[in-house]
Amino acid sequence: xxxxxxxxxxxxxxxxxxxxxxxxxxxxxxxxxxxxxxxxxxxxxxxxxxxxxxxxxxxxxxxxxxxxxxxxxxxxxxxxxxxxxxxxxxxxxxxxxxxxxxxxxxxxxxxxxxxxxxxxxxxxxxxxxxxxxxxxxxxxxxxxxxxxxxxxxxxxxxxxxxxxxxxxxxxxxxxxxxxxxxxxxxxxxxxxxxxxxxxxxxxxxxxxxxxxxxxxxxxxxxxxxxxxxxxxxxxxxxxxxxxxxxxxxxxxxxxxxxxxxxxxxxxxxxxxxxxxxxxxxxxxxxxxxxxxxxxxxxxxxxxxxxxxxxxxxxxxxxxxxxxxxxxxxxxxxxxxxxxxxxxxxxxxxxxxxxxxxxxxxxxxxxxxxxxxxxxxxxxxxxxxxxxxxxxxxxxxxxxxxxxxxxxxxxxxxxxxxxxxxxxxxxxxxxxxxxxxxxxxxxxxxxxxxxxxxxxxxxxxxxxxxxxxxxxxxxxxxxxxxxxxxxxxxxxxxxxxxxxxxxxxxxxxxxxxxxxxxxxxxxxxxxxxxxxxxxxxxxxxxxxxxxxxxxxxxxxxxxxxxxxxxxxxxxxxxxxxxxxxxxxxxxxxxxxxxxxxxxxxxxxxxxxxxxxxxxxxxxxxxxxxxxxxxxxxxxxxxxxxxxxxxxxxxxxxxxxxx
Ligand code: BF8
Ligand code: SF4
Numbered sequence: 001x002x003x004x005x006x007x008x009x010x011x012x013x014x015x016x017x018x019x020x021x022x023x024x025x026x027x028x029x030x031x032x033x034x035x036x037x038x039x040x041x042x043x044x045x046x047x048x049x050x051x052x053x054x055x056x057x058x059x060x061x062x063x064x065x066x067x068x069x070x071x072x073x074x075x076x077x078x079x080x081x082x083x084x085x086x087x088x089x090x091x092x093x094x095x096x097x098x099x100x101x102x103x104x105x106x107x108x109x110x111x112x113x114x115x116x117x118x119x120x121x122x123x124x125x126x127x128x129x130x131x132x133x134x135x136x137x138x139x140x141x142x143x144x145x146x147x148x149x150x151x152x153x154x155x156x157x158x159x160x161x162x163x164x165x166x167x168x169x170x171x172x173x174x175x176x177x178x179x180x181x182x183x184x185x186x187x188x189x190x191x192x193x194x195x196x197x198x199x200x201x202x203x204x205x206x207x208x209x210x211x212x213x214x215x216x217x218x219x220x221x222x223x224x225x226x227x228x229x230x231x232x233x234x235x236x237x238x239x240x241x242x243x244x245x246x247x248x249x250x251x252x253x254x255x256x257x258x259x260x261x262x263x264x265x266x267x268x269x270x271x272x273x274x275x276x277x278x279x280x281x282x283x284x285x286x287x288x289x290x291x292x293x294x295x296x297x298x299x300x301x302x303x304x305x306x307x308x309x310x311x312x313x314x315x316x317x318x319x320x321x322x323x324x325x326x327x328x329x330x331x332x333x334x335x336x337x338x339x340x341x342x343x344x345x346x347x348x349x350x351x352x353x354x355x356x357x358x359x360x361x362x363x364x365x366x367x368x369x370x371x372x373x374x375x376x377x378x379x380x381x382x383x384x385x386x387x388x389x390x391x392x393x394x395x396x397x398x399x400x401x402x403x404x405x406x407x408x409x410x411x412x413x414x415x416x417x418x419x420x421x422x423x424x425x426x427x428x429x430x431x432x433x434x435x436x437x438x439x440x441x442x443x444x445x446x447x448x449x450x451x452x453x454x455x456x457x458x459x460x461x462x463x464x465x466x467x468x469x470x471x472x473x474x475x476x477x478x479x480x481x482x483x484x485x486x487x488x489x490x491x492x493x494x495x496x497x498x499x500x501x502x503x504x505x506x507x508x509x510x511x512x513x514x515x516x517x518x519x520x521x522x523x524x525x526x527x528x529x530x531x532x533x534x535x536x537x538x539x540x541x542x543x544x545x546x547x548x549x550x551x552x553x554x555x556x557x558x559x560x561x562x563x564x565x566x567x568x569x570x571x572x573x574x575x576x577x578x579x580x581x582x583x584x585x586x587x588x589x590x591x592x593x594x595x596x597x598x599x600x601x602x603x604x605x606x607x608x609x610x611x612x613x614x615x616x617x618x619x620x621x622x623x624x625x626x627x628x629x630x631x632x633x634x635x636x637x638x639x640x641x642x643x644x645x646x647x648x649x650x651x652x653x654x655x656x657x
Contacts, residue, residue: 010035011045018044019325019463021493023256023408027329030406036356038328039349043459048586055588058087061208070590080208085595089214090206092568092588092595093221097202099569100224102344103528104195104232105367106271108164110239111157113274113380117243118153124383125274127153128245132421136238140172153242160239163231166194173230176534178541180549181578184607185226190219190576192227199224214595222576222608229573234531240273240311247314247417247525249426254492256326257411258319259335260301264292264398266391268312269305269327270342271526275364276308278383279340280316282391291392295399300391305330306345307485307526314417314525322493323464323486324563325457328353334405338394340387342378343368345456345564357403360393414497418482418522420536426516435536435543442554443545445641446508448478449628450540452533452574454487455559455567458585464490466560466584466617471496473621475520478506479628484530487560488523496521508641530570533557534577547635551578551609554631556624560584560617575599575609580627582612582620 010032015025018040031038051057051067058078059065066078066087073084082090116122127133130149133156137144142155163171170191174182185191192198202224205211211220241247259265266283268276282288283300292300303321304312312318322330324345330336331353338360339350346363351372354361363369364378364386378386418426427437441447451474457463467490471481475496483491495501502513505520513520524532537550546553557574559567562583574581589596604610612627614620632638 010037011041013040013044017462018459020465020468021322021326021463021490023410024322024326024329024463026406026408027256027332031329031332034332034356036332036353037349038353039325039347040459042349048460053586053588054590055088055091056084056590058082058090060090060206073590073593082212084590084593085214086212086217088589088593088595089217089221093202093206093217093224095565095568095588096221096225096572097199097206099564099566100195100228100232101199102566103228103236103569104164104199106343106528107232107234107236107239109272110236110243110274111160111164114153114239114243115157116380118150118157122380124278124380125243127242129242132238132246133242136242140175160235162194163227163235164195167197168193171195171227171231173234176538177230178538178549181541181551184549184551185576188219188222188606190223190226192223192231195227195231198227215598218595218598221572225569225572226576228569229531229534229577233528234534236528237525237531241419244273244277245315246421247419248422249415250314250317250417251413252313252317252319252416253411253413254313254320254489255410255412256321256330256333256408258301258303258321259330259333259407260298261335261405261407262298263301264295264297264299264337264391264394265301265303265335266394267303267305267321267330267336267339268308269339270346271307271344271528272342272365273308273311274380274383275340275342275378275387276304276312278378279387279390280312280318282384282387285388288388288391288395292395292398295395297395297398300394307528308342310485310488310523310526311529314523317416320489320492323457323489325459325463331357331359333407334401334403335407337397338362338390340364340390341368344566346370358397358401360390360397362390362393412493412495412497414492414495415499415519416488416492416497416523418524420524420532420539423522423536424539426518435539439540439543439545441512443637443640445637446478446512447480448506448508448625448641449480449554449556449632450536451479451481451555451624451628452483452530452557452579453481453560454484454527454530454557454570456561456563457486457490458561458563460585461561461615463561464493466615467491468494469617470558470560470620471521472504473618474624475505475509477621477625478509479625480509481521482524482533482536483521484524484533485527491521492523497523527566527570537577537579549578549607551607552631552635553578554628554635555579556627557581558583558620558624560620571611575603575611577609578607579609580612580624581609582614582623584613584615584617584620586615587613
């Protein structure tokens with residue numbers, strides 16, 4: 001424990017306002033007693049830079065950095081003459097480039113692994129889901145009849161590699177895009193060629209003195225975001241399903257109470273499922289379990305955090321102990337014997353907190369080292385070397401635990417592991433699996449529409465609260481909610497992942513949930529699994545009755561507590577795909593500028609979706625429902641809903657009588 005830092009040096013948080021997660025709150029109180037600082041404390045003392053928050057500054061060259069005035073955005077230009085619109089569009093585009101790079105690089109790692117498995121160079125993993133392999137091949141026009149999984153997989157690898165390295169043409173999964181949506185993209189010249197090319201060109205264009213028209217920058221920004229959603233992210237999801245299995249519903253627990261005081265606790269936190277899959281093998285290895293027992297533990301307890309945690313929750317029902325804003329807090333329990341991290345959303349602050357509580361923090365990916373953390377490289381050719389070493393070190397730490405342990409005793413059981421394939425099956429049944437029942441229920445008005453509520457948690461707003469309030473408002477109004485990432489965990493902790501939570505839904509949605517036995521909120525996994533939402537949208541269009549393009553669907557998206565550049569890339573690929581997408585916290589563009597108008601109005605006129613913003617969950621729900629209702633009206637199905645609601649109301653009256 002760090003001695004020199006006294007409690008009174010630490011800013012005191014108003015913990016109730018900082019988080020609605022009781023477990024995190026309990027740990028923040030302990031942190032303050034222990035004199036340990038977290039991101040919540042730093043956010044309280046570090047005011048967000050107001051110029052940066054508005055994106056009114058540029059540091060793309062050393063004639064600057066140049067600072068414009070958000071209150072008078074057209075009053076000044078940069079030294080080179082760049083206007084506020086150029087500066088904001090470039091900043092925004094670079095967020096998209098970075099976010100898209102994170103997802104696509106992760107997808108490429110999955111594809112590298114797939115290639116080596118298929119070539120027989122890696123024996124530790126194998127193709128687990130041959131049905132999915134066949135389906136994806138069929139969709140991409142790869143011959144499947146009479147062929148072995150290996151033959152199909154080799155062709156699939158070659159095809160999907162184009163997602164990254166192709167320099168001309170259209171990425172493979174453009175085949176999944178509804179014709180009319182694709183037409184819009186072609187008309188505006190934004191169909192991605194290959195992710196590497198798009199990201200490279202975007203970085204080039206946003207260099208000083210290149211693209212200086214916000215509309216043209218936005219075009220390449222759109223193309224790049226689409227190369228993430230329908231490219232890198234989609235490849236990551238599909239390959240992970242093929243290698244590790246497509247999720248099907250599984251009962252599982254979330255929250256910090258999943259740590260066990262009498263077991264060796266190992267957390268994997270990050271984004272790459274292969275590290276986690278190998279760790280699952282390690283913790284089940286009889287010799288390591290034996291070693292843990294010899295050290296006095298009852299066993300080894302493996303739990304997840306953030307996105308790879310969400311994937312393992314979906315695929316194997318591995319307990320998930322918290323989202324992004326709980327990653328430091330959980331170390332404060334003192335019960336974590338090792339935390340292994342890979343890439344993305346790993347706070348550097350973890351190293352300090354881990355040191356305070358004697359937790360072993362291990363980085364494992366060559367892309368991510370952290371000062372103060374030990375690096376044990378994860379090699380796919382010998383994955384167990386890394387994961388076994390982490391477990392061994394965790395066992396030593398267990399044996400030498402000195403500090404008192406405090407585990408918040410909160411666990412929430414729920415049903416996780418939905419996939420677009422399973423939604424198909426669940427609503428349609430095994431013999432007529434299709435999206436027709438979903439579309440029918442939307443058309444008849446029982447389900448008003450579908451909302452994707454996704455994304456991060458952020459200490460600038462009350463942790464988890466915006467997610468939870470928004471989702472409750474949406475389901476109350478009969479909007480079926482699908483989720484990924486940290487948002488899914490927020491709602492799972494709030495108890496909305498049980499079929500019983502259907503009582504919180506409006507009468508129509510409740511009836512559907514009760515008939516099928518599903519929760520009103522469906523978790524689809526990690527952030528790259530947002531691609532499952534895109535595929536579900538494409539499927540809703542294909543089945544018919546809800547318009548011809550994704551932009552016609554009564555659907556909306558939100559990232560109410562976003563913080564990462566990946567979220568901006570996701571937001572923009574949803575908008576580019578035709579979805580109205582509302583962000584909370586703050587929006588990095590000055591209102592009233594031309595670039596702002598383009599994102600919030602102009603894109604919709606061009607046939608895309610549109611951006612929205614409000615930090616308030618109730619206003620967010622109102623905006624999303626208003627959009628869904630406008631789409632219902634345009635489809636001519638608004639009347640059906642009125643009828644259904646009257647029926648429901650009169651039925652309730654009858655029941656009450
Ligand atoms: O990719 S939701 S805080 S963990 S960025 Fe990060 Fe945001 Fe969580 Fe996963 Ni997604
Ligand atoms: Fe300033 Fe232009 Fe250089 Fe940006 S690119 S820092 S606006 S001179």
